[in-house]
Amino acid sequence: MSTTLIAEIPGHELPSESRVNYLNVDHSVKSWLLTHDHKRIALLYLISITLMFFVGGFFAVLMRLNLIEPTGLVAPETYNKLFSMHGIIMVFFFLVPSIPATLGNFLVPMMIGARDLAFPRINLLSWYIYIIGAAFTLYAVISGGVDTGWTFYTPYSSTFSHSQVIPAAVGVFVTGFSSILTGLNFIVTIHKMRAPGMTWFRLPLFIWAMYATSVIFILGTPVIAITLFLLGLERLLHIGIFDPAIGGDPILFQHMFWFYSHPAVYIMILPGMGVMSELVTAFSRKRIFGYTFVAFSSIAIAVISFVVWGHHMFVTGQSVYAGLIFSVLSFLVAIPSAIKVFNWTATLYKGSISYEAPMLYALGFIGLFTMGGLTGLFLASLATDVHLNGTYFIVAHFHYIMVGGAVMAYLGGLHFWWPKITGRLYPDGWARFAALVIFVGFNLTFFPQFVLGYLGMPRRYAVYPSEFQVLNVMSSAGASILGVGYIIPLIYFIWSFKYGPIAGPNPWGAKGLEWTTPSPPPTENFTEIPIVTEQAYNYAGTSESAHG
Amino acid sequence: MTGLIQFGLGSIASAAISLPLHPPTASSIAADVDLLYYFLTALTLFFTALIFGTIFFFMVKFRRRSPDEVPPDTKTHLALELTWTIIPTLITGVIFVWASLLYVRNSRPPASSTEMFVVGKQWMWHIQHPEGVREIDEMHVPVGVPIKLTMTSEDVIHDFYIPAFRVKKDVMPGRYSSIWFQATEVGTYHLFCAQYCGTDHSQMIGWVYVMSPTDYAAWLAGGTKNESMAQMGGRLFSQLGCVTCHATDNSGRGPSLAGIYGTTEKLRDGSATTVDEALIRQAIVNPNSITLPNYPPIMPTFQGQINEEQVLQLIAYIKSLEPEERTTSGK
Numbered sequence: 001m002s003t004t005l006i007a008e009i010p011g012h013e014l015p016s017e018s019r020v021n022y023l024n025v026d027h028s029v030k031s032w033l034l035t036h037d038h039k040r041i042a043l044l045y046l047i048s049i050t051l052m053f054f055v056g057g058f059f060a061v062l063m064r065l066n067l068i069e070p071t072g073l074v075a076p077e078t079y080n081k082l083f084s085m086h087g088i089i090m091v092f093f094f095l096v097p098s099i100p101a102t103l104g105n106f107l108v109p110m111m112i113g114a115r116d117l118a119f120p121r122i123n124l125l126s127w128y129i130y131i132i133g134a135a136f137t138l139y140a141v142i143s144g145g146v147d148t149g150w151t152f153y154t155p156y157s158s159t160f161s162h163s164q165v166i167p168a169a170v171g172v173f174v175t176g177f178s179s180i181l182t183g184l185n186f187i188v189t190i191h192k193m194r195a196p197g198m199t200w201f202r203l204p205l206f207i208w209a210m211y212a213t214s215v216i217f218i219l220g221t222p223v224i225a226i227t228l229f230l231l232g233l234e235r236l237l238h239i240g241i242f243d244p245a246i247g248g249d250p251i252l253f254q255h256m257f258w259f260y261s262h263p264a265v266y267i268m269i270l271p272g273m274g275v276m277s278e279l280v281t282a283f284s285r286k287r288i289f290g291y292t293f294v295a296f297s298s299i300a301i302a303v304i305s306f307v308v309w310g311h312h313m314f315v316t317g318q319s320v321y322a323g324l325i326f327s328v329l330s331f332l333v334a335i336p337s338a339i340k341v342f343n344w345t346a347t348l349y350k351g352s353i354s355y356e357a358p359m360l361y362a363l364g365f366i367g368l369f370t371m372g373g374l375t376g377l378f379l380a381s382l383a384t385d386v387h388l389n390g391t392y393f394i395v396a397h398f399h400y401i402m403v404g405g406a407v408m409a410y411l412g413g414l415h416f417w418w419p420k421i422t423g424r425l426y427p428d429g430w431a432r433f434a435a436l437v438i439f440v441g442f443n444l445t446f447f448p449q450f451v452l453g454y455l456g457m458p459r460r461y462a463v464y465p466s467e468f469q470v471l472n473v474m475s476s477a478g479a480s481i482l483g484v485g486y487i488i489p490l491i492y493f494i495w496s497f498k499y500g501p502i503a504g505p506n507p508w509g510a511k512g513l514e515w516t517t518p519s520p521p522p523t524e525n526f527t528e529i530p531i532v533t534e535q536a537y538n539y540a541g542t543s544e545s546a547h548g
Numbered sequence: 549m550t551g552l553i554q555f556g557l558g559s560i561a562s563a564a565i566s567l568p569l570h571p572p573t574a575s576s577i578a579a580d581v582d583l584l585y586y587f588l589t590a591l592t593l594f595f596t597a598l599i600f601g602t603i604f605f606f607m608v609k610f611r612r613r614s615p616d617e618v619p620p621d622t623k624t625h626l627a628l629e630l631t632w633t634i635i636p637t638l639i640t641g642v643i644f645v646w647a648s649l650l651y652v653r654n655s656r657p658p659a660s661s662t663e664m665f666v667v668g669k670q671w672m673w674h675i676q677h678p679e680g681v682r683e684i685d686e687m688h689v690p691v692g693v694p695i696k697l698t699m700t701s702e703d704v705i706h707d708f709y710i711p712a713f714r715v716k717k718d719v720m721p722g723r724y725s726s727i728w729f730q731a732t733e734v735g736t737y738h739l740f741c742a743q744y745c746g747t748d749h750s751q752m753i754g755w756v757y758v759m760s761p762t763d764y765a766a767w768l769a770g771g772t773k774n775e776s777m778a779q780m781g782g783r784l785f786s787q788l789g790c791v792t793c794h795a796t797d798n799s800g801r802g803p804s805l806a807g808i809y810g811t812t813e814k815l816r817d818g819s820a821t822t823v824d825e826a827l828i829r830q831a832i833v834n835p836n837s838i839t840l841p842n843y844p845p846i847m848p849t850f851q852g853q854i855n856e857e858q859v860l861q862l863i864a865y866i867k868s869l870e871p872e873e874r875t876t877s878g879k
Binding site: 076077080147149153155156159160161243244245249250251284285286287288289290293315316317320323324327328331332334335338339341342343345346347348349350351352353354355363366367370371374375377378380381382383384386387389390391451454455456458459460461462463464465467468470471539540541542 | 567568569570571580581584585588591592595596599600602603606607610611612613617618619620621622624625628629632633636637640641643644646647648650651652654655670703704705707709711712714715716717718720721722723725738740741742743744745746747748749750751753851
């Protein structure tokens with residue numbers, strides 16, 4: 001596995017157009033829409049979720065505009081639809097598929113030395129299912145919108161709402177199957193298709209994170225499907241399941257909803273943590289500190305995440321004892337996350353650290369994720385959760401995890417592997433500038449919301465008492481900066497796809513099998529299946545026996 | 549209501565000149581919750597500074613100095629791993645115990661609490677005082693008196709939230725939830741709905757007026773003359789015909805309800821259950837779900853015929869019936 005050697009072969013520095021690769025092998029539309037190549041499917045996903053991200057982001061911009069004035073600028077029912085559609089699109093159609101379906105699809109076979117995923121047709125099917133789900137949800141938007149919030153709480157959603165609940169719920173229901181298929185594909189691929197010598201403990205940590213995520217995909221997603229199916233039955237056929245007026249129990253819905261949706265939080269953040277381990281090692285040229293601790297913390301998070309759902313329900317009137325148990329389990333799930341943060345930081349020690357754009361995103365992730373995680377302690381603590389639950393403190397907390405964490409990691413990963421995916425470099429100066437703009441805009445948007453929540457401003461308010469205005473204006477100003485920060489990469493990525501300088505197989509000098517092939521890779525990834533003889537992140541070039 | 553006007557002007561003035569960073573602290577539990585909140589804030593700042601500080605230090609000290617620099621290999625360090633596993637575990641353990649003790653204490657209403665009743669409805673709050681005074685989107689309470697609220701919803705899930713008191717609880721359709729508080733400062737405070745409940749969720753807000761006991765007594769007396777909740781319930785008890793079956797002298801087809809509140813009754817299926825607000829409500833809206841062994845299951849449901857406020861009045865009436873009445877009348 002001599003990366004440097006390959007880079008020195010002059011033939012590999014030829015423009016990518018002159019070599020047959022997965023992008024130029026066939027330019028027809030049919031070859032894209034019927035492709036079985038995991039790399040092309042990753043790009044199909046990339047385009048789809050980018051579109052959804054900007055649709056969901058557009059709704060967020062309108063929300064922040066509305067909240068500049070305490071009396072609001074749009075009608076309350078419009079505002080309610082804006083935050084509902086923002087949440088549904090961002091959670092189910094951007095964050096959940098983001099890293100797994102794009103970077104994961106592209107990298108899982110390449111990192112383990114395989115030519116494709118185990119089930120290429122199922123992989124393509126998952127994208128079509130995603131598109132069908134997205135179509136239902138976009139239909140719900142166009143045909144009047146949905147106003148239940150992304151949480152679809154009953155009996156409001158099943159009996160009282162006059163909006164497009166069914167199309168939106170069908171969209172989420174359908175797209176869940178694409179998650180399940182992706183998870184299934186990853187698990188089988190990671191078990192069965194590793195290159196010779198690629199033992200479990202030589203796997204890049206990104207693969208461990210994908211594995212843990214896939215387990216949650218398969219075990220959690222059916223539950224949200226069942227929940228939304230029952231919601232549909234009650235709304236359409238008036239079968240009493242959740243509405244007490246016809247014999248149902250609204251708390252049952254919350255149990256079922258959060259049984260999926262809390263693990264779903266880890267579907268969103270675990271892949272980001274996997275990306276983090278790749279970025280931190282590559283840009284400090286260091287083997288990861290505490291490989292086994294980082295690897296098993298991913299598995300611990302995946303397991304514990306299934307038994308903490310009740311912390312969303314501390315003020316529903318569930319028993320004090322249930323509250324105590326869910327509280328202690330929620331504290332427990334914080335520990336593996338803390339372990340990861342400490343290990344990433346320790347990896348930097350005595351490294352050779354450089355600050356290209358992906359590393360700036362990585363460092364931003366560590367800081368923002370730390371804050372997001374620590375503010376989670378306020379909410380795992382029963383006594384403070386009573387005050388903060390349902391306020392802007394919650395909104396700030398989960399945006400620090402979802403946007404400060406997951407989206408930063410996604411962008412960091414995209415910047416890191418973009419040269420591999422496209423064979424082209426983007427302007428690093430612009431990319432660093434965008435990373436900085438996003439970091440500043442993010443904090444200005446969401447930090448004031450912690451204060452708003454402590455002051456008592458409830459979330460999902462279209463209008464609000466005037467004493468909250470100063471902080472809301474600060475947040476809206478930050479959102480406009482954040483919006484600009486997201487548009488800059490869109491522009492230079494599109495530019496670089498055609499005009500960027502040729503990247504070469506390994507522009508970062510990174511370890512990992514994906515960097516041993518040309519950029520963009522050929523359709524079969526590897527002309528010869530590599531044989532792995534060393535641990536992951538062996539930047540020091542030591543032989544395995546030296547560090548046992 | 550000059551107090552309200554003064555408060556209103558004051559809050560506008562303060563919003564214009566300053567940035568609020570702290571909600572009013574106006575209940576017996578607020579200061580304790582704040583103490584935990586400040587501890588957690590300090591902890592967050594400390595660890596964020598620690599992580600950011602360490603990263604910045606490493607960024608500068610270990611920056612790449614030449615393009616082909618090869619740093620030494622990473623050493624595994626079990627002691628360090630254990631240190632940063634065990635210390636966070638201990639810290640979170642302390643927080644868990646602290647927060648849980650406080651929560652358990654905060655969730656138990658004192659036995660001496662005055663009861664009041666809340667019904668949430670899209671998009672307003674109905675408040676009933678036991679004395680019979682009813683309010684909408686306003687709640688007057690005396691300072692220094694523990695108050696227990698029994699709450700339910702006519703439609704969807706709402707959430708009763710008074711930030712200044714640090715109390716919040718979902719208000720559910722089909723069941724009762726309760727919170728309690730003891731106001732410590734005379735003043736006017738926000739009342740919010742904190743669970744999204746539809747179009748005008750953000751206008752399902754009101755004011756809590758905390759008054760001195762004398763002012764409160766005057767306010768209660770000064771309202772329109774009302775019957776007490778129990779009296780209103782008694783009138784309903786006759787109007788709806790409950791009294792024909794549930795005669796206090798046990799002559800009807802159903803059991804006498806005098807003194808039944810708080811007792812344990814054996815049901816037809818053999819289980820025993822305590823007669824509380826929730827059980828009485830269930831008996832009214834879904835009578836066949838709780839039948840007694842010695843009485844035929846013939847009671848009709850009253851679901852849809854009376855609203856949640858009237859159910860609460862009936863409960864107040866049934867609770868007001870003295871046990872002596874039951875035994876003496878029975879003879």
